[in-house]
Amino acid sequence: MRTAADIRRRNSFAVVRSIHAHGDASRRELAELTGLSFATVATICSALLEHGVIAEVARERAPAGRPTAKLSLNGEHGLLLGIDIAETYVHAEAFDAALEPISSTECDIDVHERSPDHVVERVKQVIAAERARHEGRPLLGVGVSAPGQVDPVGGTSVFAPNWDWHDVPLRALLADSVDAPLFLDNPLKSLAIAEMWSHPERREQDFVVLNLGTGVGAGIALGGRVLRGRMNSAGEWGHTVVVADGRACRCGSRGCVEAYVGAPGILQSLRETSPDSPLLHGDDQTSTVTAIAEAADQGDPTALEVVERTSRYLGVGAASIVNLLNPDIVLLGGWVAGLLGKHLLERARVHLRAHALAVPMTGLALDLQHPRGNSVSLGAAAFALEGYLESMPDGATDTPTSSRRQPAG
Incomplete structure (x- = not known):
């Protein structure tokens, strides 16, 4: 059960996030953006102004009545x-x-x-x-x-x-x-929080950020709150099984999503496809994935085969999330998505549609995360x-x- 303190805290975060997302806003605009009452917003803003967290940046003349103050986060704080x-x-x-x-x-x-x-x-x-x-x-x-x-x-x-x-x-x-x-x-929670701070519309959505890197996981937010689970371990999607008795995973299990979609799994797919490929830079994950991305841009068949194999497991794994959570949007994030995302996206959509149920797929968006830094x-x-x-x-x-x-x- 949420306490009054929990509600006050969440309301304050909503105000600060809204100011961050919009650059500056009046108290009236913040009330509209957050859905809070004007009185609640005014109380929160007074405390934030007192502590120097926000600052008044301008006053706009109104056709009638007092000028309207615009507030922004105080970067100098x-x-x-x-x-x-x-x-x-x-x-x-x-x-x-x-x-x-x-x-x-x-x-x-x-x-x-x-x-x-x-x-x-x-x-x-x-x-x-x-x-x-x-x-x-x-x-x-x-x-x-x-x-x-x-x-x-x-x-x-x-x-x-x-x-x-x-x-x-x-x-x-x-x-x-x-x-x-x-x-x-952990990065799964960080990615979900960053998405909510960067995109105010996410606070009204159920969304998932699939973190594709050396490891693989899912940052999940439902109804404006990050899903943590009882022990803060929610989101370990990379350790769900997509191939029974498949590749060994470093978690100790076999056939996990991470073993096929994580950077080491992509390197293994390249070795299986073409053991002597010049795209393979030993165990250097960044150099090898970069080489695969550049070769895929040029239509290299080996690179495209590796991309297709990775996309297939990505789509199958994402289908389980779509069926389970019915989110509004699934985003591909992480450094592997930054390099290979445009190649993975369209191919993964095909496999996602093939394995997800029709109802949760209705209106679902699958896209790349577009980070600023x-x-x-x-x-x-x-x-x-x-x-x-x-x-x-x-x-x-x-x-x-x-x-x-x-x-x-």
């Missing part, structure tokens, strides 16, 4: 960091308090050295680089996205199968690198901003908490 720990790189991005990107730093992760100490050291390096760039600017919060199953309350990487991590106290290991609250979650970093920074808003004493949410609280998205 402070700094947010969004950290994307992927399985081959770490990307840190600095955002102002209006969630506008300012700068970024990225470094590779050694694919042969994936111990917690090695990964944490890389994360500390990119955080230090971004902090040095913005020395003296107040840091409101740091959002960190880590692969696999994550406990955002305890700050632990519960299980990252591709790294064989179990119960790694990630937040504690990073605590000495930041002087602000640190929020932890790194969506995972944006989502991580957004749940750091939400955590900051939630922690304001006597603030718009009236729910002061510690940084250990699970993000509200």
Whole structure:
């Protein structure tokens, strides 16, 4: 059951998200955008103005009565960091308090050295680089996205199968690198949160973002709320089975979606199709997938065969999501979709239609996610901003908490 504090918090986030999506808005416009009463919006805006989160940017003359004030997020209020720990790189991005990107730093992760100490050291390096760039600017919060199953309350990487991590106290290991609250979650939740912050219409939709990278998963939002599940492990679509007794998956099972659609699975399909293909760059996932994409652009038959095989499993796997959740839209996201998306999209639609039921397919949109920069970093920074808003004493949410609280998205 939602408490009054939960409702106030959600209303405040709705106001801030609406201002972010529209650039600036009057209180009357915010009431229309959020569906909240004018009085509720006015109360929330007064608290946000008092704390400096939003600012009055203009006054528009009205035909009659008092001028109308336009409000926007106050980018000068402070700094947010969004950290994307992927399985081959770490990307840190600095955002102002209006969630506008300012700068970024990225470094590779050694694919042969994936111990917690090695990964944490890389994360500390990119955080230090971004902090040095913005020395003296107040840091409101740091959002960190880590692969696999994550406990955002305890700050632990519960299980990252591709790294064989179990119960790694990630937040504690990073605590000495930041002087602000640190929020932890995984890329599936980050992608869904980023989509809602970037596209206000998503708050009224049931949508799924299929994250295609080294790992594969689904960020799911239903009725404006991210689906987390009891243990925050909802969305592990990559470990649903599409081929009984098929390829071995690094989770320990066989025939998982990830084993066919994830980057290592795509490399395996290339090896099976053409073991000596010049498109294969050893175990270098990024170089090989890039080569496949470029060759597919030129009509190379080997590349197109790999794309077709990948699309078939992608479509079959997506059909299970469509049948189960009946979403409005399914989006392909992640770095593999960024490289191969245009080739995967049309072919996957064919297999999706063949395996999904007719009723949930009615009106369904399957499209590419169109990020402005790194969506995972944006989502991580957004749940750091939400955590900051939630922690304001006597603030718009009236729910002061510690940084250990699970993000509200």
